[in-house]
Amino acid sequence: MTDNKDDKTISVGGKKTLTLKPSGVQQGMVRQDMGRGRTKAVVVETRKRRINRPEDDRPASAPVTPVQRAPEPQQSRPAPQPQPEQARPRVGVVLNQLSPDEIEARRRALAEAQIRDAAEAKQRAEDEARRKVEEEARRKAEEEERLRREKEEAERRVSEAAEPAAETAAEVSVARPAEARPQPARPGTAPAPAAATTVAPRGRREEDEDEERRRPGAAAPRGKVTRPEPAKVPARPKGDDGRRQGKLTLTTAATDEDGATRGRSLSAMRRRQEKFKRSMMQETREKISREVVLPETITIQELSQRMSERAVDVIKFLMKEGQMMKPGDLIDADLAELIAGEFGHTVKRVSESDVEEGIFNVADDEADLESRPPIVTIMGHVDHGKTSLLDAIRHANVVAGEAGGITQHIGAYQVEQNGHKITFIDTPGHAAFTAMRARGAQATDIAILVVAADDSVMPQTIESINHAKAAGVPIIVAINKIDKPTANPQKVRTELLQHEVFVESMGGETLDVEVSAKNGTNLDKLLEAILLQAEILDLKANPNRTAEGVVVEAQLDRGRGAVATVLVQTGTLKPGQIIVAGDQWGRVRALVNDKGDHVKEAGPSMPVEVLGLSGTPAAGDKFAVVENESRAREISEYRQRLAREKQVARQAGSRGSLEQMMNQLQSSGMKEFPLLVKGDVQGSIEAISGALEKLGTDEVRVRIVHSGAGAITESDISLAEASNAAIIGFNVRANAQARSAAERAGIEIRYYNIIYDLVDDVKAAMSGLLSPERRETFLGNAEILEVFNITKVGKVAGCRVTEGKVERGAGVRLIRDNVVIHEGKLKTLKRFKDEVSEVPVGQECGMAFENYEDIRAGDIIECFRVEHVTRTL
Incomplete structure (x- = not known):
């Protein structure tokens, strides 16, 4: 009969008769991974399934198939205890009954456990090695700190024991620090001098012996040299609480601990000797010539800093030349160049306009160029069907939105024909919009000259031809309104010969297409002619660079702020980029195409509306992307300053002195008609201003006090009241506050949406100023x-x-x-x-x-x- 402590099983005759714990239950420790390298030991019980088989009753001498068990972690494995042969579970028999999948799973679990144990052992070894390295470094640091303290204590003892020889000892310690350490005294030998004996650092054993000697009645140890006791430190005087004990002052820095003045270091003495030698030899340093960058104006202080010269020397030179100046005085570039030349430096002149370098007209590599859509401008006389033709191509109805049926804004659109995109720019045909037509011709690749077959060539038709020729762009003649009974296309071709436009049917090279915008006749032929002309021109641009283009139109929207319609000519414009347009700048908040959809980017030849500018730029201004806000702000401020200077110069030239002004009034009797013009877009304001200025004569003229895009505000009313001007609103209205202010001040506000009516009314009002x-x-x-x-x-x-x-x-x-x-x-x-x-x-x-x-x-x-x-x- 055997008694197994683990299983609490009593066996009689080799058979299990009584157990105190269910069979198949095993306890063990498992290391659980907590994440980030942390582990945790957990006690687990393994309960095996009991299977009753007849093989369990076989004798204990039967062979048992051995099986390998996964080794448990070392930390949690209990000590092995001897078990009788009869009490061991017959695992081999169970293994023989397992399926192949279960056997394979157990093998995989065993392999994973072995890999995990190996990784844990490797991690433990690395941690142990790291701890050893850290312990060694800490021990070395402590040893160095202990040696430093011992050295300081030894130096203090030297100064106390040998005050007369302190200076000599200090020089020796500076010059030969290695020789200041004497050999330790051997037992039974004569004691060395005090100055040499106490310098050596002492160990902890010697400090203990000193402590024993300080006790009353203690005798000196045998064979040891008796060192003199240090002088007693005087007690702190009354009233000194030691608060300034650890503070560094000029006195403590210049003196030692015992109050003696600290001597000069060897390096300081060497530098002093070299300085003395240079002064004796009067050695002069070599003059360094620098390249000094000079703007248009510069202060004397800034100039001296750029030359690395003293401002006093520059002022001395100016005094010799007979000019009394201060370091903060401004001098021009010519005088600064003369001063820099006198001091032996070279000069590089720059101007304020250099801030725009590298922004516009950047050259592209031929290998980076890709094909781009053509930009087509539709030009011609008023009411010849330009916008109707474009509406027929776009399948839109822009004419219905224009007041009086005439285009008064410049618009940009993009259409697709046979997989190729074409960008169209629609320009007004009215005589007042000359600048718009010229601007459209300059930003275009192909000009379509729309001529009505019943009206033939008219004044604005001739002007459009001149604009296209001045811009150097090819012309395609679109003979419109061929559906009318009075249409005579041949008359149009004949009259175009007088203005050097030779169509193909008359032996020239200019393409001509007979179209009808009303019926949609031959529109496909017109688009094919455009694509053919674009293929001949071989238009290319680099889309993989910073965007650059031209502002087609700009307006102030109440809900969206400043909105600029731009035409990207090269590069790709994306939201978030910083652009400079004219004298305005801003970060692009959104890009909107001609259909009103937001787009992620705008490539070459694509017209988009840009939101996010600080103000409305002038139509026709160029825009470009810059790298940061500071550069954009610098360019914008420079351009605004130029515009202000031009305006001031123009006003000064027109106003002159008071005497000149009175003489001019007496001689000419010039009368002025002051006006304040507010419009919806910059292009319309430009056209209105130009048309009104043309109305002037020798006796009366229009003086535009202020013009701008946006609604009429109270500030406009105040300005009109101060200048006694009338207010004209073109496609804009005054808000409630402005209307009430105008009624109180008696200011008249006239609203217009057709430029004909505006010009006629102003002409009639100016006629009233004429003397009969x-x-x-x-x-x-x-x-x-x-x-x-x-x-x-x-x-x-x-x-x-x-x-x-x-x-x-x-x-x-x-x-x-x-x-x-x-x-x-x-x-x-x-x-x-x-x-x-x-x-x-x-x-x-x-x-x-x-x-x-x-x-x-x-x-x-x-x-x-x-x-x-x-x-x-």
């Missing part, structure tokens, strides 16, 4: 036959009317020998004795002048009527 025209009408001549002196009346001329008639109250001139002697009015006109209103030709009458009596026989009296006629521009 004095128109003289000839009535007749009378010859003086005899002069009579009548009492109380004066001299009366007896006359005969020789030509026309003479009227009373009309103006008369007295002519003698074909020279006008007097001009005035008739006092009396009599026929016999009666006053009459007029005397016809061939009859005689008596006439007397008002306030004039120098009349003679033979003089001629000319009679005329004066009329004042209202003038118009």
Whole structure:
């Protein structure tokens, strides 16, 4: 009978008869991974399934198949205890009953456990090695700190024991630090001098012996040299609480711990000797010539810093030249160049405009160029069907949105034909939009000249031809309105010959297509002609660079802020980039295409609306992407400063001095019509300003006090009130506050949406400022036959009317020998004795002048009527 402590099993005759714990239950420790290298030991029980088999009753001598068990972690494996052969579980028998999948799973689990144990062992070895390295480093640091403290203590003892020889010891310790360490004294030998004995660092054993000697009644150890006791440190004086004990002051830095003055170091003495030698030899340093960058103006202090010279030397030089200046005074680039040359430096002149270098017109490599869509501008006379033609191509209806059916804005659109994209720019045809047409021609690749077949060539048609030729772009003639009965396309071709536009049918090279925007006739032929011309031009651009292009139109939107319609000419524009457009800059918040959709990027030849600018740039300004906000702000400020300077110079030139102004008013009598113009877009304001300035004459002209894009505000009312100007709103309205302010101030606000009406009304208002025209009408001549002196009346001329008639109250001139002697009015006109209103030709009458009596026989009296006629521009 055996008693197994593990299983608490009592066996009799080799058979299990009684157990205190269910069989198949095993306890063990498992190392659980907690993450990030942390582990945790967990006690687990393994319960095996009990399977009743007849093989369990076999004798204990039967062979058992051995099986390998996964080794448990070393930390949690209990100590092995001897077990009798009879008490061991028959694992081999169970293994024989397992399926192949279970056996394979157990093998995999065993392999994984072995790999995990190996990794844990490797990690433990690495941790142990790292701990050893850290322990060694810490031990070395402690040893170095202990040696340093011992050395300081030894130096302090040297200074206390040998005060007379302190300076010598300090020099020796600086010059030969290795020789200052004496050999330790051997037992039984004579003691060395104190200065040499106490320098050596002592170990902890010697410090213990010193402590024993300090005790009362303690004897010196045998064979040891007795060191003198250190002097007692005086007690701290009363009132010193030691608060400034660890603070570094100038006194503590310049003195040692014992109060002695610290000596100069060897390096300081060497530097002093070298400086003395240089002063004795009067050694001069070699002059370094530098390249000094000079802007248009610079201060003397900044110039001296760029030359690495003293500002005092520069001022001395200027004083020798007879100029008294301070370091903060501004000097021009010429004087700065002269100063730099005197000091032996070279000069590089730069100007403020250099801030724009590298932004515009960047050259591209030929290998990076890719094909881009053509940019086509539609030009022509007003009402010849330009916008209708573009609507027919785009399948849109822009004409319905334009006031009066005429285009007053410049628009950019993109269409697709046979897989190829084409960008269209629609320009107004009205005479006032000359600048818009010129701008459209400059930003384009191909110009489509729309000519109505019934109207033929008109003034703006000729102007569009001139713009296209000035820009150097090829022309495609679109003969529109061929569906009308009065259409005569051949007349159009013939009249174009007078302006050097030779179409193909007349032996030239210019393409011409007969189209009808109303019926959609031959639109595909027009698009094919555009693609053919674009293929001949071989248009290319680099899309993989910073974007650059031109501002087509700009406006101030109430909900979106400043909105600029731009045409990307090269590169790719993306949201988030920083752009400079004219004198405005901003970060691109969004890109909107011509259909109103937000896009992620805009490639070459693509028109988009840009949101996020700080203000509305002028139409026609170039834009470019810059690398950061500081560069953009610098360029914007430079351009705004230029614009202000130009405006001030123009005003100064037109205003001049007060005396010149008075003389000009007296001589010319110029009258001004002040106006404040607000419009919806910059292009319309530009066109209105140009049209109004053309209305001016020598007597009256328009003075535009202010113009801008956006609604009419209270500040506009205040400005108009101060300058006594009228306010014109083109496609904009005044808000409620501005309207009430205008009513209080008596300012008139006129609203327009058609430029014809605006120009006509301003012309009529300016005509009222013109002085009326004095128109003289000839009535007749009378010859003086005899002069009579009548009492109380004066001299009366007896006359005969020789030509026309003479009227009373009309103006008369007295002519003698074909020279006008007097001009005035008739006092009396009599026929016999009666006053009459007029005397016809061939009859005689008596006439007397008002306030004039120098009349003679033979003089001629000319009679005329004066009329004042209202003038118009």
